[in-house]
Amino acid sequence: MKEIAIRTEYITLGQFLKLSDCIATGxxxxxxxxxxxxxxxxxxxNRxxxxxxxGDRVEVEDCGVFTVGKG
Known part of the structure; x- marks a missing residue:
């Protein structure tokens, strides 16, 4: 499980997918x-x-399992 650290209060799922390298661009x-x-x-x-x-846990098909961390 990989942790994706954010510096803001929240991140959108679209932004998260880019940070986690599941997609190339937003x-x-x-x-x-x-x-x-x-x-x-x-x-x-799928929104x-x-x-x-x-603290959220995100499982992305064919990409991996991630947690959102405070950075």
Whole structure:
């Protein structure tokens, strides 16, 4: 499990996918989420604007399992 540190209160799922190297640019988020399953804290979610906070656990199909940390 990898930790992605954020310096702000939250990060959107689209930004998170870019920081975690699951996608190359933020513009790919919409299409990525249509074709890949993302599970946040045990629940499937495909909203690129979903806010993630420190302590959240994110599982990305074919990319890995991550936690959001405070940096």
């Amino acid at each position: 513009g790919h988020a919409k299409f990525f989420l249509q074709e890949n399953q993302v599970i946040i804290n045990g629940e499937a979610d 690129r604007g979903r806010k993630l906070y420190a």
